[in-house]
Amino acid sequence: SQQGEEDPQALSIQEGENATMNCSYKTSINNLQWYRQNSGRGLVHLILIRSNEREKHSGRLRVTLDTSKKSSSLLITASRAADTASYFCATGSSGGSNYKLTFGKGTLLTVNP
């Protein structure tokens, strides 16, 4: 798989359920970030986890990072219809004086009311 590959590609759940999305990557990273994109819209930053962190929370979001397995997961608890969007993981790697993000293909989450 390529850097920053999410699975599943699509996930459909009922409102109130939890949604878990996974991301795998191949090379060493400095950080891993999760973004949300509503259909045809911009990328909204959700959470950043550094390579020396294992877990991070933000509201209903919980992100884990396992650098030994080169994987991360994003958990959205008590999902809402408004959470319907594509979710991307992006790995940060250094290049020159700053770093660039490498995105996965994303998971399309549909939360049914």
Added chain:
Amino acid sequence: EPEVTQTPSHQVTQMGQEVILRCVPISNHLYFYWYRQILGQKVEFLVSFYNNEISEKSEIFDDQFSVERPDGSNFTLKIRSTKLEDSAMYFCASSDTGASWDTQYFGPGTRLTVL
């Protein structure tokens, strides 16, 4: 909350024409980026920019592309002679520092359609 803005939201152009996509990064940010997303595909890095210089560019960013910070607030991406395959959503992003723990904040994107 400060945000990155981009104009126009949608640009339609004829093949071979020049286009300039405009971005206003968050005001105190120093690092700027362009990414693009072809419909149905991944978001791809194009170029990063700091201190009025390109820091890094991808293979996509060939001689047809250029970036500029013409004044203290705008950051532009120019495509000199557009091709059909340049049709995509173009995202501008900015960050406070170039550090690996820093967040890149994205604008809403410009949808470029080349006919």
